[in-house]
Amino acid sequence: MELRVLPSSSWRVSRGISRGSEMAAGTAPNIRDVAELAGVSHQTVSRVINDHPSIQPQTRARVEAAIKTLGYRPNSAARSLARMRTGRIGAIVDSPEHFGPMNTLRGVEVASRRAGYFLSSVSVNDDSVDAINQSLEFLLDQNVEGLCLIAPRLPLLEVIRRRGLQIPSVVIATDTAHLVDDNGLQASVDQELGTRMMVDYLLELGHTRIAHLSGPHDWGDARSRRATFEATLAAHGLTPAAIVEGDWSPDSGFAAGPGLIEGTGATAVFSANDQMALGLVHYLSEVGLRVPDDVSVVGFDNTPESAHMIPPLTTVRQNFEKLGEMAIGSLLARIKGARVERETLRTQPSLVVRSSAGPRPATQRSR
Amino acid sequence: MELRVLPSSSWRVSRGISRGSEMAAGTAPNIRDVAELAGVSHQTVSRVINDHPSIQPQTRARVEAAIKTLGYRPNSAARSLARMRTGRIGAIVDSPEHFGPMNTLRGVEVASRRAGYFLSSVSVNDDSVDAINQSLEFLLDQNVEGLCLIAPRLPLLEVIRRRGLQIPSVVIATDTAHLVDDNGLQASVDQELGTRMMVDYLLELGHTRIAHLSGPHDWGDARSRRATFEATLAAHGLTPAAIVEGDWSPDSGFAAGPGLIEGTGATAVFSANDQMALGLVHYLSEVGLRVPDDVSVVGFDNTPESAHMIPPLTTVRQNFEKLGEMAIGSLLARIKGARVERETLRTQPSLVVRSSAGPRPATQRSR
DNA sequence: CAGAACAGCGCCTCTCGTATC
DNA sequence: AGATACGAGAGGCGCTGTTCT
Incomplete structure (x- = not known):
């Protein structure tokens, strides 16, 4: 699909060239109009716009010039119809x-x-x-x-x-x-891979009480992350410190704070996305818990904001x-x-x- | 544009009906295929799909039944071409x-x-x-x-x-x-109206030292809000306590905090959007300033999050x-x-x- | 109310041509 | 002669109009 630059104000050009006195201004130019102006057959014009090999450079140039001055643009409906796609x-x-x-x-x-x-x-x-x-x-x-x-x-x-x-x-x-x-x-x-990498990372840091702030249960990603979180812990003989479902929003992350932290013994929280992690970090600062000194918080998504959160968020990048x-x-x-x-x-x-x-x-x- | 429900698996239907032994399976059905199956002319089919008035209910029903069983869908390219639009x-x-x-x-x-x-x-x-x-x-x-x-x-x-x-x-x-x-x-x-309403509101609350957290200068909305902010203050004989430019992100709001607050005497900040207001509120809480007791903060946009910020954000709704x-x-x-x-x-x-x-x-x- | 017939939308493709190196 | 470069013309893509029965 080649892109051409329209000369300004040449769009609604007269087609008087081929239709004599009719001068149907307001009608877009035709492939035949182009042919006439370039002094070639409509065949040749078609060959030019479809990159047919056997066209001489100078002929091609003449046709392209005509296309430009007329502001010609192939009719997409006609093309679709003829090509059957x-x-x-x-x-x-x-x-x-x-x-x-x-x-x-x-x-x-x-x-x-x-x-x-x-x-x-x-x-x-x-x-x-x-x-x-x-x-x-x-x-x-x-x-x-x-x-x-x-x-x-x-x-x-x-x-x-x-x-x-x-x-x-x-x-x-x-x-x-x-x-x-x-x-x-x-x-x-690959959600499972991303989740495993993150949970493994937390385990390597020595955490054994890890809570999960999950996404809404009707989201495939949320289900997968939660399931993999639980499975990975189980493989290490651990159980979740807590699991709270949010709605992806920062607010839900903030609101989930108490359920994740109070009385759970959690030293780390795996949030299913960065926005909720943001809200959670805010909550933690409000109750006087430092991140990551008191509680580690990690996210998922690598949103532009995550790099500038305080502290900058450890997360999973998804392309x-x-x-x-x-x-x-x-x-x-x-x-x-x-x-x-x-x-x-x-x-x-x-x-x-x-x-x-x-x-x-x-x-x-x-x- | 009417929407029809496709009977499942009827899409790539044979068109053998009208082309005898050719049986070009894989080709979409034609208006003529529909006509043949319904026992009418292709004209009538056209009239039916285009809601032409003079069609008898039973004829219409027959045609529609044929359309349904064939999974017929008018070819949009052909329609465009014929209608010239x-x-x-x-x-x-x-x-x-x-x-x-x-x-x-x-x-x-x-x-x-x-x-x-x-x-x-x-x-x-x-x-x-x-x-x-x-x-x-x-x-x-x-x-x-x-x-x-x-x-x-x-x-x-x-x-x-x-x-x-x-x-x-x-x-x-x-x-x-x-x-x-x-x-x-x-x-x-109407950016000017929105800005004026907000600034007037702050003035009514008694604020005289108001700072502005603006959006990027190459955004039309940001320019307008800033200009109107300044003009409205000027009309009351006031000058901005400070103006800091952000990039719409929460982080930039957070980062703008010191410039807006420290040594400016600002008792209120008009943020050009809600996300920056979020970051700013976070900053304020970090430096021990309460919202709105010490500093009032208002936003713009009425994002879904704004209603659940702490405290819930006063803002401008744009539809x-x-x-x-x-x-x-x-x-x-x-x-x-x-x-x-x-x-x-x-x-x-x-x-x-x-x-x-x-x-x-x-x-x-x-x- | 509906069928038959036909022109036409703009483009593509295919078949023959003719012309030129 | 056998290439390459282009023209002329026709038919067709699927549908919409109109006109006339």
Whole structure:
């Protein structure tokens, strides 16, 4: 897909050239208008805009000049019709206001554009089956060639499971249990790895009483992190000091403070995201507990803010942009007719060690 | 634009009905396939899907049944071509990770969909003229009928000013000085009103030493709020206790604390957004100043978090969704051929009084 | 109320050509 | 002669209009 610069005010140009006295100003120029102006056949123009090999440089130059002066732009509908493909993919984003889905969409956007595909995306916040189905229909009505579903929560996954996908699709979701589709394509950040790295890190620091501030239970990531947290502790013969569910917001992190700390003996808290960690740190400072001297706090996401928290937050970096790009890459391969086997893409998160976690305090707090 | 429910697994249906032994499975069904199955002409099918009045209920029912069993979906490219319109509008969003642009886009999305228009949106973060121009070309290549530009910062506005817009467009931006276009359509939340309401509120509470935590200077909203802040104070014969520029982030709010408070005598701080207010409140608690007893802090945006801050934040509510909807409404009117005069749309913000601002302390702090 | 017939939207593709080195 | 560079023309993509029965 090549991009040309429009000479200003040449958009609604007259097409009087080819239609004599009609002078239908306001109508976009035609491929034949270009041909006429360049003194070539419409064939040649077509060959130029489609990068056909056997075109002489000077002819190409003449045509491109004509294109520029007319402000010609191929009619995408006509192209789609003749080629029998729209060059468009559709995306549904659930909870687009959240860090992960938002950045994943960014990656999806970049990747599809770079591949020469148009993207139509729709947001979903509503959990109703009807709303989700309407979003799907809305995309299918555009004859998208493929579908990318950013589905962090269960409701959207459930709809996908029930109705199935009839065109090439990729589902970006952690909780894969709901996808029974045989030839399904699925992508996610490896939550288990990220969680294990973090919990192992806390264990190495000597912590044995670790609490978990989890995300909402209808989020796949939250479920996975919580489950892996418990499993990793269990593998070391430990049990959680406490588990409190938040809603990803800083406020919920603040509010979860007492449940995580009071009487639990926790010396470290693994928060399922950075924002809640922020709120929790705030709570701890309010009750006079120092981070990390009294309590270690770690997060997940590596938001821009996390580097500047006080103290700077130890967290897990997830490359959502890359996730989106990988997903689109594989989706496009399928659209172009690659094999159709079940496939699962994973990106690896990485531990970002800053200073919000430290060794287990020598003397236990009394509380 | 009506939405139909696809019977599962009926998408890639055979079209053997009309093409005999060819049985081109994998090809989407045709309007003629539907006609044949329903025992009517393709004309009638066209009339049904376009809600033509003169169709008998039973005929309509037969056709709709055929549509359903075949999983027929009109080819959007063919429709666009025949109608000579794409039914698509394009949107560019600068800084989509920020609260305002993000929610404005949400409104744009909802409004265009409700009006039966498809939406293509692209994100811009880069300030380079090339990147912005490419985004524009990308949308124009899709033959969008109109353009919605969410332009909170100056660089995008500058590009718009320089190249002009050749198709119906609406610019959502506060800083209108850069738009010389004669018949331009522009929309924004009334920043001056919001700022005045807030500053007046602080003045009524008796504050005379008020500091301002502003947003980045290349943001239109930030410039407007700052200018109005200064003007409103001046109208009361007052000068700012301090002005510090942040970058919208909580961290910058935290970092701005000393500059706003130390030695300024400020008893109130007007933060240009809620997130910075959050950081500032954190700073204040760290240095032992109570909000609002010692220092009043107010924000702007009314983010979901603001209601749960401690103390709950007094702020200004901006209805970005409505802004987006209004903008699209007026844009569509232009696309449909309404008058083309210069037009400016404004939505009114409202004051949300919570408890982070109180009366001026009786005794001045010593610092 | 609905069918038949046809033109047309703008572009692509394919088949033949002719022309030039 | 056998390449390469381009033209002419037709048919088709799926749907929408209109007009005439």
